[in-house]
Amino acid sequence: MNASGIFTTSPDKTTILIRLMTGAIFLSEGIQKFLYPAVRGTERFEGMGFPSPEFFATFVGIFEIVCGICLILGLLTRLAALAMLINMTVAILVTKIPILFGASFGPFILRELKTYGFWSMAHEMRTDFAMWLGSLFLLIKGGGYLSVDIKLKKEPPLYR
Numbered sequence: 001m002n003a004s005g006i007f008t009t010s011p012d013k014t015t016i017l018i019r020l021m022t023g024a025i026f027l028s029e030g031i032q033k034f035l036y037p038a039v040r041g042t043e044r045f046e047g048m049g050f051p052s053p054e055f056f057a058t059f060v061g062i063f064e065i066v067c068g069i070c071l072i073l074g075l076l077t078r079l080a081a082l083a084m085l086i087n088m089t090v091a092i093l094v095t096k097i098p099i100l101f102g103a104s105f106g107p108f109i110l111r112e113l114k115t116y117g118f119w120s121m122a123h124e125m126r127t128d129f130a131m132w133l134g135s136l137f138l139l140i141k142g143g144g145y146l147s148v149d150i151k152l153k154k155e156p157p158l159y160r
Helices: 015-035 042-047 053-073 077-101 118-124 126-141 148-152
Strands: none
Touching: 015 053, 015 077, 015 126, 042 053, 053 077, 077 118, 077 126, 118 126
């Protein structure tokens, strides 16, 4: 992919809906890591067994804020979507897979829930999975018609 290829995007006009939903949730979650450190930030990362929870909570929070803004604007959409796809994959592995097996593994600690197994995991990961799919969609399609990416692209978009 060349330098201008990073801005390549599908000209679909409806992509903005997925961009706004995905970006707004990442932005909100990133901000909450700083507003509520005991529930969403440092103490949560510590409770999950992360080494250096201060570093990881800050890193993830800033990354979610920056990528959320990029997704909302449609700026470097594919890069932001890839970063958040990786972010959500790690979140699912670290926080939801222990629920599936009903046991902690490695450094990742099982949360206390009333039930464990597949259906409990599916319930707990519904937002994570939606954000994972939203990120995958934007990685494939790009920012769409109303995006900064399409404005920065040197050649006019091909309309279908």
